[in-house]
Amino acid sequence: MIINHGVRGSIPNPSYQTLGYGGNTPCVEFKTKKYQLIFDCGSGFSKVKLSDKHQIIIFISHFHHDHIQGLAFNSYDSGFNKKIILTSAHSNKKDTYKILSDYYDNPYFPVNFIKLINKFDFLEFKDVVSKFNDLEISSIELNHPGKSSGYSIVSDQIKFCYLLDNEYEDSQENELVKFCDNSDTVIWDGMYLESELSSKKGWGHSSVEQGIDFANKINVKNFLISHHSPLRQDKEIKKIQGNIINKKIKFASENEVINF
Numbered sequence: 203m204i205i206n207h208g209v210r211g212s213i214p215n216p217s218y219q220t221l222g223y224g225g226n227t228p229c230v231e232f233k234t235k236k237y238q239l240i241f242d243c244g245s246g247f248s249k250v251k252l253s254d255k256h257q258i259i260i261f262i263s264h265f266h267h268d269h270i271q272g273l274a275f276n277s278y279d280s281g282f283n284k285k286i287i288l289t290s291a292h293s294n295k296k297d298t299y300k301i302l303s304d305y306y307d308n309p310y311f312p313v314n315f316i317k318l319i320n321k322f323d324f325l326e327f328k329d330v331v332s333k334f335n336d337l338e339i340s341s342i343e344l345n346h347p348g349k350s351s352g353y354s355i356v357s358d359q360i361k362f363c364y365l366l367d368n369e370y371e372d373s374q375e376n377e378l379v380k381f382c383d384n385s386d387t388v389i390w391d392g393m394y395l396e397s398e399l400s401s402k403k404g405w406g407h408s409s410v411e412q413g414i415d416f417a418n419k420i421n422v423k424n425f426l427i428s429h430h431s432p433l434r435q436d437k438e439i440k441k442i443q444g445n446i447i448n449k450k451i452k453f454a455s456e457n458e459v460i461n462f
């Protein structure tokens with residue numbers, strides 16, 4: 203199953219105008235027979251029920267705060283026979299460890315959380331790809347200030363693609379179509395509307411309309427537009443959703459579960 207634990211971009215916004223689709227920042231769980239795969243640790247990660255029975259692997263797209271701010275706020279209340287693997291195609295394991303250790307330490311955080319909790323095994327992305335060879339794991343470099351890494355995972359013949367954060371350009375089309383084709387679920391960065399894009403050039407995000415266009419070019423069961431602008435109210439999203447003809451395209455909604 204796939205669960206959206208956080209669908210909001212940039213900053214959590216738990217206001218009454220946004221709670222319908224959800225106020226937490228990005229975190230998606232893809233759970234298969236053997237694995238609990240977590241994509242990003244925005245504030246939505248605080249709600250993930252970590253599983254003792256699965257190998258847990260966390261994939262970080264990049265280190266902007268909305269993608270890591272939830273890491274220290276999960277209850278971590280399971281026993282864990284195995285450590286949680288944490289990796290990123292965006293950075294080597296030494297830098298990933300350093301960035302997260304610095305973020306979760308004085309003066310931003312009361313304790314050195316990473317050292318204190320001692321639950322993470324930082325691995326190079328290429329080693330995760332080769333070690334777990336019953337998963338087909340790929341990454342793609344996305345267009346974002348400082349870059350971001352998108353992921354595609356096939357597990358038990360279910361393909362899942364995670365593409366936050368990305369400022370879509372036509373030059374990406376061929377590569378992205380190939381990357382996402384024949385997926386069960388694709389998560390798309392639809393932070394802006396087409397009318398907002400011109401004033402947000404270089405901020406690193408795509409539009410809802412670009413997502414709709416792109417979804418029509420691939421074979422996919424669920425195309426979920428996510429990373430909603432913190433200002434995007436439920437009523438606005440509902441209105442746009444009502445005008446989308448292709449029913450496989452939906453706005454990602456927090457706590458929504460997709461079963462296979």
Ligand SMILES: [Zn+2]
Nearest residue numbers: 211212268367
């Ligand atoms: Zn983001």
Ligand SMILES: [Zn+2]
Nearest residue numbers: 264266346367
């Ligand atoms: Zn970002």
